[in-house]
Amino acid sequence: MQPGDRVRVDRGDVTNEGVLLPSTTRDHLVVKLDGGYNVGIDRDEADVDVLESGARDVDEGADAGGGEASEITFDDDLPTVSLISTGGTIASTVDYRTGAVTAQFDAEDVLRAVPDLAGRANYRGRVVANILSENMEPDIWRELAEAVREEIAAGADGVVVMHGTDTMQYSASALSFMLDSPVPIVFTGSQRSADRPSSDNVMNAVCAVEAAKADHAETLVCMHATQSDDACALHRGTRVRKNHTSRRDAFETVGAAPLGRIDYEAAAEAGADGDAADAAIEWAREPLPRGEDDDSVALDPDLDADVELVKFTPGMDPAAWDYLDGKDGVVIEGTGLGHVHTDLIPRIEELVDSGTVVAMTSQCLAGRVCDRVYDTGRDLLDAGVVEAGDTLPGTAKVKLLWALANLSDPAEAMGRDLAGELTEESQPWR
Numbered sequence: 001m002q003p004g005d006r007v008r009v010d011r012g013d014v015t016n017e018g019v020l021l022p023s024t025t026r027d028h029l030v031v032k033l034d035g036g037y038n039v040g041i042d043r044d045e046a047d048v049d050v051l052e053s054g055a056r057d058v059d060e061g062a063d064a065g066g067g068e069a070s071e072i073t074f075d076d077d078l079p080t081v082s083l084i085s086t087g088g089t090i091a092s093t094v095d096y097r098t099g100a101v102t103a104q105f106d107a108e109d110v111l112r113a114v115p116d117l118a119g120r121a122n123y124r125g126r127v128v129a130n131i132l133s134e135n136m137e138p139d140i141w142r143e144l145a146e147a148v149r150e151e152i153a154a155g156a157d158g159v160v161v162m163h164g165t166d167t168m169q170y171s172a173s174a175l176s177f178m179l180d181s182p183v184p185i186v187f188t189g190s191q192r193s194a195d196r197p198s199s200d201n202v203m204n205a206v207c208a209v210e211a212a213k214a215d216h217a218e219t220l221v222c223m224h225a226t227q228s229d230d231a232c233a234l235h236r237g238t239r240v241r242k243n244h245t246s247r248r249d250a251f252e253t254v255g256a257a258p259l260g261r262i263d264y265e266a267a268a269e270a271g272a273d274g275d276a277a278d279a280a281i282e283w284a285r286e287p288l289p290r291g292e293d294d295d296s297v298a299l300d301p302d303l304d305a306d307v308e309l310v311k312f313t314p315g316m317d318p319a320a321w322d323y324l325d326g327k328d329g330v331v332i333e334g335t336g337l338g339h340v341h342t343d344l345i346p347r348i349e350e351l352v353d354s355g356t357v358v359a360m361t362s363q364c365l366a367g368r369v370c371d372r373v374y375d376t377g378r379d380l381l382d383a384g385v386v387e388a389g390d391t392l393p394g395t396a397k398v399k400l401l402w403a404l405a406n407l408s409d410p411a412e413a414m415g416r417d418l419a420g421e422l423t424e425e426s427q428p429w430r
Contacts (some may be wrong), residue, residue: 088164133164158212182291238421331335338369352384
C-alpha cells in the first residue's frame with residue numbers, strides 16, 4: 001500500500017475507510033476519512049485492505065486527500081522560491097503517537113503537506129526556528145532576516161516565510177525595516193490545521209508562492225481575503241493586523257484596502273507560468289518594483305530589544321510604569337488622538353529626560369494621533385513625546401527597535417515613513 005491508496009482498516013470492532021496519508025512514524029498509519037478528518041492507527045493493531053490504488057505521479061499534482069510524497073526536481077524553466085519556516089501549522093502533520101501537531105519543514109516536507117505546490121517553482125527549504133509564534137523574539141528576527149538575505153543572494157526569485165499567525169504581523173514588520181529586498185518576501189500561515197476539513201493551508205501556500213513569483217518587491221502577508229476559498233489578500237507587512245482569533249480571513253490592512261488580491265482559481269491554474277502569476281493578482285495600489293539586480297539585498301539586522309509597548313487604560317496607577325525606567329524606547333498605545341491621564345505625564349517627562357525615546361500611537365483601529373488639539377496632547381508634546389502618526393502600535397514597537405539600533409535620530413524617524421508603515425494622511429476607505 002502507498003500514500004494515496006483508498007484503504008479499509010479493521011482494528012477490533014472498529015472499521016475506518018479513507019485515503020492513506022504519509023505518516024510521521026513507522027509505527028502508525030494515518031488515514032483521511034471521508035468527512036475530512038484524519039485518524040492515526042497503530043500498525044500492529046491494524047488489518048488493512050487496499051480498496052483502490054490512488055497513487056499518482058507528482059507531476060500530475062495531488063489533492064489534500066493524499067498522493068505520493070512530492071519530490072523536488074530542478075527545472076531550468078521554473079523560478080526558484082525559498083520556503084523558510086519559523087514554525088506554525090501550515091505544513092505541520094499530526095504525530096498520532098502523541099496526538100501533537102509536529103512541524104515538518106524541509107522543502108520535501110512542505111511539498112508533502114501541500115502537494116499542490118509541485119511544479120510551480122524550484123524550491124529550497126530552510127528551517128530558522130520551530131516555535132509557537134508567541135515565542136518569537138528579536139534574536140530570531142535577526143536569524144530570519146539573515147536567512148532571507150542568504151537565500152536571495154543564492155538566487156532565489158522570491159521567498160515564502162511560513163509563520164504562526166499570532167505574531168506574523170510583527171515579524172513581517174521586522175523584515176520590512178531590516179531588509180531592502182529586490183524580490184518578493186511573502187509571509188503566510190494557516191489559521192486551521194491541515195487535518196481539519198476547513199483548513200486554509202493549501203490555498204494560502206499556493207497563493208503565497210504565486211505572489212513570491214510575481215513582479216514586485218514587497219514584504220507581504222498573504223492570507224484568506226474572505227471565509228471562502230476564493231481569494232487571498234496581499235497585505236503590506238507594516239500595515240497588517242490580525243483582527244480575529246480563528247476566522248480564515250482574520251488579517252486586515254488597517255486604514256485602507258489590502259495592497260493587492262490574488263484570485264485562487266487563477267493562481268491555482270498559473271502553475272509554472274510567471275506571467276500567469278502576475279495576471280492572478282489585482283493590485284489596489286502600485287507595488288514596489290523588483291530590483292534590477294535580483295541577488296543584491298541590503299540588510300541592517302541590528303535591533304535594540306530594550307523597547308516596551310504599553311497600553312493606557314483609565315485608572316492606571318502611575319507606579320505601574322516604574323519598570324519602564326532605563327528603557328531605551330517606549331511606545332504608548334494611547335486613547336483617541338493619542339492621550340493618557342494627566343497624572344502620567346510627569347512620569348513620561350522623567351523617561352524622556354533620562355534619554356528614553358517615547359512614541360505615541362492610538363488604540364483606535366484607524367486614524368492618526370494628533371496631540372495638538374487638546375491641552376493633554378500639548379502637555380505630552382511639551383514632555384517630549386513624539387507622534388507616530390497612524391503607525392500601528394505593534395509596528396511602532398518594531399520600528400523603534402530598529403530605529404534605535406540603526407539611525408542617528410530615532411525619535412525623528414518615528415514621525416516619518418520608512419517602510420510603508422505611516423501614511424501621508426488618513427482617509428476613510430469603507
